[in-house]
Amino acid sequence: MNNKTVSIVAIVVAIVAIIYGVMQHQQVASLQQQVETLKADAAKAKEEAAKQAAAGPQVAALPGVNLTVVSWGGAYQDSQREAFMKPFAKASGAKITEEEYNGEIAKIRAMVESNNVTWDVIDIDTQTALAACAEGILETIDWGKLGLDRSKFIGGELQACAVPNIVYATVIAYDTTKLNPGPTSIKDLFDLQKFPGKRGLQKNPFINLEWALIADGVAIADVYKVLGTPEGVDRAFAKLDTIKKEVVWWEAGAQPPQLLADGQVAITSAWNGRIYNAVKKDNKPFKIVWDAQGFDWDWWSIPKGGPRVDAAYAFITYSSQPGPMAEQTKYISYGPANRDAIPNVDPAVLPDLPTAPQNMTTALIVDPQFWADKGEELRERFNAWLAK
Amino acid sequence: MVAATAIDNVRTTDGIPLKEKLRRVEQARRLKAFSLVLPLLFFILVSFVLPILAMLWNAVYDPEAVSEELPQTVAALADWDGRATPAEPVFAALVADLQEAQKNKTAALIGKRLNYEISGIRSKVIATARKVEKLDTGPFREAVIAIDAVWAEPETWAAIRRNDSPFTSYYVLAALDLRQGSDGIHRISDDRAIYVAVFLRTFWIGLQVTAWTLLLGFPVAYLLASLPARQANLLMIFVLLPFWTSLLVRTTAWFVLLLDSGVINEMLQLLHFTDEPLKLIFSRFGTIVAMTHIQLPFTLLPIYSVMKTIPPSHVRAARSLGAGPFYAFWRVYFPQTVPGIAAGCLLTFILCLGYYITPALVGGPTDQMVSNFVSTAINTENNWGKASALGAILLAVTLALFVLYNRVIGVDKMKFG
Numbered sequence: 051m052n053n054k055t056v057s058i059v060a061i062v063v064a065i066v067a068i069i070y071g072v073m074q075h076q077q078v079a080s081l082q083q084q085v086e087t088l089k090a091d092a093a094k095a096k097e098e099a100a101k102q103a104a105a106g107p108q109v110a111a112l113p114g115v116n117l118t119v120v121s122w123g124g125a126y127q128d129s130q131r132e133a134f135m136k137p138f139a140k141a142s143g144a145k146i147t148e149e150e151y152n153g154e155i156a157k158i159r160a161m162v163e164s165n166n167v168t169w170d171v172i173d174i175d176t177q178t179a180l181a182a183c184a185e186g187i188l189e190t191i192d193w194g195k196l197g198l199d200r201s202k203f204i205g206g207e208l209q210a211c212a213v214p215n216i217v218y219a220t221v222i223a224y225d226t227t228k229l230n231p232g233p234t235s236i237k238d239l240f241d242l243q244k245f246p247g248k249r250g251l252q253k254n255p256f257i258n259l260e261w262a263l264i265a266d267g268v269a270i271a272d273v274y275k276v277l278g279t280p281e282g283v284d285r286a287f288a289k290l291d292t293i294k295k296e297v298v299w300w301e302a303g304a305q306p307p308q309l310l311a312d313g314q315v316a317i318t319s320a321w322n323g324r325i326y327n328a329v330k331k332d333n334k335p336f337k338i339v340w341d342a343q344g345f346d347w348d349w350w351s352i353p354k355g356g357p358r359v360d361a362a363y364a365f366i367t368y369s370s371q372p373g374p375m376a377e378q379t380k381y382i383s384y385g386p387a388n389r390d391a392i393p394n395v396d397p398a399v400l401p402d403l404p405t406a407p408q409n410m411t412t413a414l415i416v417d418p419q420f421w422a423d424k425g426e427e428l429r430e431r432f433n434a435w436l437a438k
Numbered sequence: 439m440v441a442a443t444a445i446d447n448v449r450t451t452d453g454i455p456l457k458e459k460l461r462r463v464e465q466a467r468r469l470k471a472f473s474l475v476l477p478l479l480f481f482i483l484v485s486f487v488l489p490i491l492a493m494l495w496n497a498v499y500d501p502e503a504v505s506e507e508l509p510q511t512v513a514a515l516a517d518w519d520g521r522a523t524p525a526e527p528v529f530a531a532l533v534a535d536l537q538e539a540q541k542n543k544t545a546a547l548i549g550k551r552l553n554y555e556i557s558g559i560r561s562k563v564i565a566t567a568r569k570v571e572k573l574d575t576g577p578f579r580e581a582v583i584a585i586d587a588v589w590a591e592p593e594t595w596a597a598i599r600r601n602d603s604p605f606t607s608y609y610v611l612a613a614l615d616l617r618q619g620s621d622g623i624h625r626i627s628d629d630r631a632i633y634v635a636v637f638l639r640t641f642w643i644g645l646q647v648t649a650w651t652l653l654l655g656f657p658v659a660y661l662l663a664s665l666p667a668r669q670a671n672l673l674m675i676f677v678l679l680p681f682w683t684s685l686l687v688r689t690t691a692w693f694v695l696l697l698d699s700g701v702i703n704e705m706l707q708l709l710h711f712t713d714e715p716l717k718l719i720f721s722r723f724g725t726i727v728a729m730t731h732i733q734l735p736f737t738l739l740p741i742y743s744v745m746k747t748i749p750p751s752h753v754r755a756a757r758s759l760g761a762g763p764f765y766a767f768w769r770v771y772f773p774q775t776v777p778g779i780a781a782g783c784l785l786t787f788i789l790c791l792g793y794y795i796t797p798a799l800v801g802g803p804t805d806q807m808v809s810n811f812v813s814t815a816i817n818t819e820n821n822w823g824k825a826s827a828l829g830a831i832l833l834a835v836t837l838a839l840f841v842l843y844n845r846v847i848g849v850d851k852m853k854f855g
Contacts, residue, residue, distance in 0.1 A: 154817040181820070184546035184564065248698075253803075287629075298720055299803055313699045314719075419561070426819065427557035433814060434632035436803040 110364040113143035117361050121173035122348075123150035124304035125327035129381035130173070134369040137377075141368070144361060152302055153178050155187075158353050162187040167356035171365050174212060174351045176418040177256070177425060182351070183211035184422075189352040189359060196367050203370070204387050204405070205347055208418065212349035213366050214387035216378070219404035219413065220257045220344035223325040224317045225310050226335045236342040239317055240265040240293055247316025250309045253299035255432035256421060257319065257344040260414055262289035264342045274417045283428065287435055299436070310336055326383035326402055345404055345413040347387065379403070490833070496826035497609055500551070504601035507548045508535040512602045515595060520620065523590045529578040532589075536567040554608065554821070555597045555617075562586045596620045609827035633811070633828065637835065640807040643726065643797075644790035648737070648783050650730040655738035655782070656775075663745035681735040689796045692728040693719065696800060725801040729793060736789060737782035740854045744778025777853035784843060784852070791836055808832050 119135060121127040127150065135146045149169065151157060155178050161167045174182070182188045188211035193200045196213065200206040203214045222239050224232045229245060238245055239261065251258055260273050266289045268276050276282035298315050300306050306320035307328040322343070328334040350369065352362045368374060375386035376394030385405035386392065392405075400406055404413070421428075448456040505512050510531035518524045539545045549563035569585045583590045600608075600618060607618065615631040616623050625631065658677070662670050680688060695701050696719040703715040718724050748771065756766035794809040808828055815825035843849075 152817075155820045156816045156818075156822070159820060185550070186543050186546070312697055314697060423558050423561040426553055426560075429819065431630055433811070434630050437632050437636060437806065438804065 109138065109141040109368055110361075111142055112361050112364060115142075115144040115358060115361045116147060117144050117170045117358055117365060118147045118149060118168055119171045119173075119365065120149045120151055120169045122152065122303055124302070125324055125331070125382055126303060126321070126384075129323070129327075129378050129384075130369075132381050133374050133378035134365070137374065138365055138368045142364065144365075146365075155182055158182060159185070159187050162354050165355065167353045169353055170356050170358045170362045172351050172353065173215060174349050176209075176347050176349065176416065177421045179209055179212040179349050179351055180418055180422045181425075183209065187354050188212070189354050189356075191352075192363075195363055196370070198367060198370055202389050204385075204389065206387075208347075209349060212351045213370060215348045215350050215369070216387055217345065217347055217385035217404050219322045219340075219409070220252070220319055220346065221322045221325065221338045221340065222317055222343075223306070223310065223320050223336050223338045225313075226337050228313065229316060232337060233317055233339055234341070235339070236261050237265045238339075239319075240289060242293060242296060245316060247296070248314060249293055249297050250300055250306050250315040250318025250320070251297050252319055253301050253436070255428045256425075257414075257416070258290060259283070259286040259428065259432075260344065260416075261319075261342060262286040264414070265289060270342060270414050273414065274420045278420070278424070283431070287431070290435075307332075307334065307336070310334070322402070322404060323382035323384045327381070340409050341412050342414045343404065343409070343412065344416050345410075346416040348384075493826045493829050494833075496822055497613075497830040498605050498607065498827075500601070500604055500606045500608070500823060504548060504551055504598055505604055507539050507544050508532070508598060511535050511598060515599045515602070518595065518599065520596060520599075521592060523579075523583075523592065524595055526577055526579045528595070529582050529589075530576060533570045533573055533578045533582065536563075536570045540567045540571050551601070552594075552597055554612075555600075556588075556594060559588060559594065562588050593620070606823075609821075609823035610830070612824055613827035613831050636806070636808055636811055637831070639805075640791055640832070641835075641839075643722075643729070643793075643805070643807060644787050646726055647729045647733055647790050648787045650726065651733050651737035651786050652779065652783055654730070655734055656741060656779070659738050659742040659745055659778075662742050663748075664750075677735055677738060680731070685732060686795060688732055689728055689799050692724065692731070692796075693799050696724045696727075719800055720802040720805075722801070722805050725797050725805045728796050728800050729790060732796065733786045733790060737786045740782040740785065741775060741778040744775055744781075744853050748774045776847075777851050780847045781852040781854050784840075788836060788840075791832060 119130075121130055127148065131148065135148065138144070139146045151172075153175050158169065158172065159182075161169060179188065183190075190210050191213055198213070204217060205214045208214075222233065222236065226232060229247075233239065233241075233245055239249060259277055263273050263276055263282065263286050264270060266285060268282075277286060298309060298318075300309065300318070303321050303324050306315075306318040307324050309315045310318055310320075311328070311332075311334060322338055325336050325338050329336050350366045352359055352366075356362065370388055372386070372388055372391040372394055375388050375391035378384070379386065379391075379395045379399050383399060383402040385403040386395065392400075395403070401408065403409070450456060450459050454462075508531075511528060514528040514531040515524065518528065536545065539548060545564050545567035546560075548567075549560035552563060553560035566582065566585050566589070570582065573581055588594055600606075611618055611623065613633050615626050615634050617626045658673075662673055662677070665673065697703070698715040698719070700719070702718060703712075706712050706716065752770050752774070753766050756770040757763070761769065791807070792809055793807055794813065797805050797807050798810055812825045812828050815821045815828065
C-alpha cells in the first residue's frame with residue numbers, strides 16, 4: 051500500500067466517524083461504513099468492555115436443562131465449544147448437546163413442521179437465516195429479552211430472526227511450500243498459466259460468481275449490479291468455464307484445508323478461520339490471500355416453537371458478551387460481531403480477523419438480499435452448469 | 439343326501455354342528471397365522487408403502503399452492519383473457535388477498551412458490567404485500583402497478599392462474615426439464631436443462647457397474663462353487679469380509695487410494711509408469727471402480743448359490759458324450775446359471791440407481807446421480823416438490839425397466855439360490 055492509499059483510507063475513516071456521530075440514532079445503511087465505525091468506536095468501547103469483562107458475563111441458572119446447539123463442525127465448532135458451550139454449561143448448570151450440520155434449511159423446516167423441534171440454538175448463515183425467517187420457521191429475536199444492545203453488533207439490524215455471531219471471510223489460500231511466489235490476487239485463482247494446478251471451490255454459486263466477475267475486470271463495488279443482469283451471469287459462468295476442468299468442489303468447511311494438505315489442489319477457497327486454524331494448530335505452511343474476500347456473517351437463531359426457547363435466549367446472551375466473544379478468537383480468527391469484544395482481543399490476532407482495517411479495504415461485502423432474490427435461479431443454473 | 443344330513447346333524451359335545459366347529463377352528467388358525475405376519479405387514483406399510491405414497495403425493499400436491507393463499511385472486515382470474523393486464527376486480531382481489539397474507543405472514547410462501555416459475559419475483563411479492571397493507575380504497579389497478587411493474591405483466595398473472603388448484607404438474611415437468619408456458623409444454627433452455635441428462639447418466643452408470651460386477655463376479659463364483667469346501671469357505675470369507683464393512687468406510691478407503699497423492703498414484707509414479715498423477719479421484723473412473731467393488735458381492739452371491747445347485751454330473755455327461763470343454767460349459771453349464779445371473783444383475787442394477795455417497799465422495803460433478811440432486815433439492819433448495827418428483831420419476835422408470843426385464847428374461851426364472 052502506498053502513502054496515497056493510506057492517507058485516503060485515513061480520510062475515509064475520519065469522514066465516516068463524523069457521519070456516524072451525526073447518525074448515531076439512525077441505522078447505518080452501508081455495511082462497509084459500519085465496519086469502519088467499528089474501528090473509530092473501539093477506543094470508547096474499550097473502557098466499557100474492560101469493565102464488563104471484569105464483571106464476567108451474566109448467566110441465568112438453568113440446572114437440569116439439556117440444550118442442543120447446532121453448528122458447522124470442525125475447527126469452528128471447536129472454538130465455540132471452548133468459548134461458549136463449556137463455560138456456559140459450567141456457569142448455568144445446563145447440559146449442552148452438540149450437533150453438526152451444513153446449513154441444511156430442510157432439517158429445520160422438517161422439525162418445525164412436524165412440531166418436534168430438538169435443535170434449540172443453531173449457528174446459521176446469512177442467506178439461510180433470511181429465507182428461514184421469511185418462511186416463519188425461526189423465532190423472531192426479542193433483543194430486550196436478550197438484554198443486548200443491538201446497535202453494538204455489526205449487522206445487528208440486518209435480520210429479524212438472528213443475532214450476529216461472527217464475521218467471517220471466504221478467502222483463497224495456498225501452500226507456500228508448493229507455490230512460491232504464490233498468488234496475490236483473485237485474478238490468479240483463474241490464471242492457470244501462471245499457477246497451474248487444481249482449484250478448490252465451494253460447491254455453490256455464492257462467492258464463485260462474484261469472484262469470476264472481479265477476475266474478469268468488474269470493480270468490487272459493481273459486482274452485484276453486473277450479476278443482476280443476464281449478461282453479467284453469462285459473463286461470470288464464462289469465466290468459471292475457463293477453470294472448470296481443474297476445479298475440485300468442496301461442501302464442508304473442513305475440506306479445503308485437507309485438500310491443500312493432501313496436495314489435491316494448488317489454490318483453494320476456504321473460510322479464513324479454517325486456514326488460520328490449520329496454520330496455528332497444525333503448523334501447515336498455508337497462506338491466505340486477502341483479495342476480494344467475501345465478507346459475511348454467521349448468526350445465532352432459534353427454530354420456532356422449540357421447548358427450550360428461554361434457555362436458548364440465555365445461551366445466545368452469554369455467547370454474545372464481549373468476554374466469550376474475545377475468548378473465541380484465541381481458537382479461530384473470525385471477527386466477533388459484538389464491537390465491544392474487539393478491545394479484549396489479543397492484538398496479535400487482530401490482523402488475521404476479517405474485520406481488520408487492512409483486510410476491509412479489499413473486502414467484497416456479500417449482498418444477502420441479492421442472494422435471497424436470485425439465489426434459487428442462480429443455484430439452479432449453477433447445478434446445471436456443474437453437471438455438464 | 440342322507441349322508442350329508444347325517445354330517446349336518448353331527449354335533450360336538452358343546453352342541454355346535456361339527457361343520458361349524460371345524461370352520462371356526464380353521465378360522466382361528468388362519469387368524470393366528472395372519473396375526474404373526476401382522477407386525478411385518480405393519481412395518482412394511484409404515485416404513486415402505488406410506489413413504490412412497492407420500493412421495494408420489496408430494497410430487498403433484500403443492501401445499502404452498504398459490505390457490506390457498508390467493509383464493510380471491512384466482513377466482514377473479516377465471517374470466518381473464520390471458521393476454522392483457524387484468525382489469526380492476528382482479529387487482530382488488532389481489533390487494534385483499536395480500537393484505538390477508540401479510541397478516542398471516544404467508545406472503546413469503548406465495549413469493550417463493552411463484553419464484554420457481556418467475557425468477558426474482560419473490561422479493562417483489564413480499565414488498566407488494568407490505569405496501570398494499572396501507573391501501574384501503576380503489577382504484578387498485580394503477581396503485582398496485584405503481585408499486586411494482588411486474589403486476590402489469592400478463593406472464594405474472596398466467597403463473598398465478600396456472601396454480602389455481604393445489605395439484606400441479608410443475609414439479610414433475612421441472613424434473614424432466616420441461617416447463618408449462620402459456621402456449622403449452624416446452625423444453626427449458628439448454629443452460630438450465632439438467633435432469634434428463636442426470637437420469638440417463640444414472641442408468642448408464644448402473645448398467646456399467648452391473649456389467650463389471652458380472653464380468654468379475656462370474657469367474658469367482660464359478661471358482662467358489664467348484665473348489666473343495668475348505669478352500670471355498672476361505673475364499674468366501676474374502677468375498678464377505680468387505681461385504682460386512684460399512685459402505686461409507688469402503689468408499690472412504692477408495693477415496694484415500696485414488697487421491698493424486700494416494701497409494702495408487704504414488705506407486706505408478708515410483709515405478710515410472712507415469713510422470714503426472716493420473717486423474718483417478720473425482721472422475722467417472724473412480725466412481726465406477728468404487729461402486730463395482732461395493733456391488734460385487736450382490737451380483738456374485740446369487741450366481742454362486744445357483745451354481746452350487748448345478749450337479750457336476752451334467753458337464754461330465756456332456757463331456758463323455760463328446761462335447762469340448764467350452765461347448766460343454768456354454769451349452770450345458772452356463773444356461774443353468776442364467777437364473778442366478780438374472781437375479782444378481784437385477785439386484786445390483788436397482789441398488790446402483792440409488793447410489794448417493796459413493797459418487798458424492800469419489801465422483802466429480804459430472805458423475806453425480808439422481809439421488810444427489812434429490813438431496814440438493816431437499817437440503818439446499820428446500821424444494822420438496824421437486825425432490826419428490828425426481829424420486830417418483832426414478833421409481834416409475836425403474837418399474838418400467840423391471841417390466842421390460844421381465845418380458846425379456848422372466849422374473850419367474852430368477853433364482854437367488
